[in-house]
Amino acid sequence: MTGPTTHPQRTEQIQLLAIRDTPLSLDEVFAAVGHDRAGGTALFVGTVRDHDGAVKGPAVTELAYSAHPSAEAELRRVAEKIVADFPVEALAAVHRVGDLGVGDLAVIVAVACPHRGEAFDAARRLIDDLKREVPIWKHQSFVDGTQEWVGACA
Template sequence: MTEHDPIRLLAIRDTPLSVAEVLAAVGDDAAGGTALFVGTVRDHDGHAAGAAVTSLAYSAHPTAESELRRVAERVAADFPVLALAAVHRVGDLVVGDLAVVVAVACAHRGAAFDASRRLIDDLKREVPIWKHQTFADGTQEWVGACA
């Protein structure tokens, strides 16, 4: 990271995530808007007809952090980003745990909203992180894994 690199924090961790850490990472006196997205583990899955989730685990490919950097660099290049941060959790999580936190600071709120939306959408679509869910009826499902 250079002195002027807007990418302030990128990580894939097996420890609890901190919203405060991500917000602090994107603090910038020139920012008029900071958009934050926090993804949490919910008690049901929207893709499985609202099935009750009893456990969930995230796994990441060894290239996941480099892919996360590629996504972040593209967002920083495509939007007037002053600061950007993204962290994703791996391992076993429970309902209410933070699974992903992203934040983007820009001079104006519109750009911050647009850039943060692109960051989370591209992260979920392109970074090789997979979710394994177990449901109350005993069935299981992998989300994001290649078939």
């Protein structure tokens, strides 16, 4: 397994980036990263769960994502870093905003690389950096009537 290395600045590998208020499609994302030189494709799907994983507490009843107007530009910046640091043949990332229910797809990222280890590493870093750096916030409502924002600046 190899770690990140610096590759010449390339952006043609970025096939699909979007923040949408409509349901996400695994087929669309997977098709976007198909590439003849890719021996490995890693796909990550984030779904809405019925609880908040950070703490034990009441069940989640509603969830809504909001994005800052700069979110798509920040998503592109994150994707460009992944393409620069890994031997990416194709990359895609989509995130949903708006009201979502338990089981709905919230985010899908996919990376195709020459080898599986590179694809896994690149996809992991893509989702981690997306969650950390792209201004998308989650508002959760719980069965006991409480609410919380996740990822919002205080």
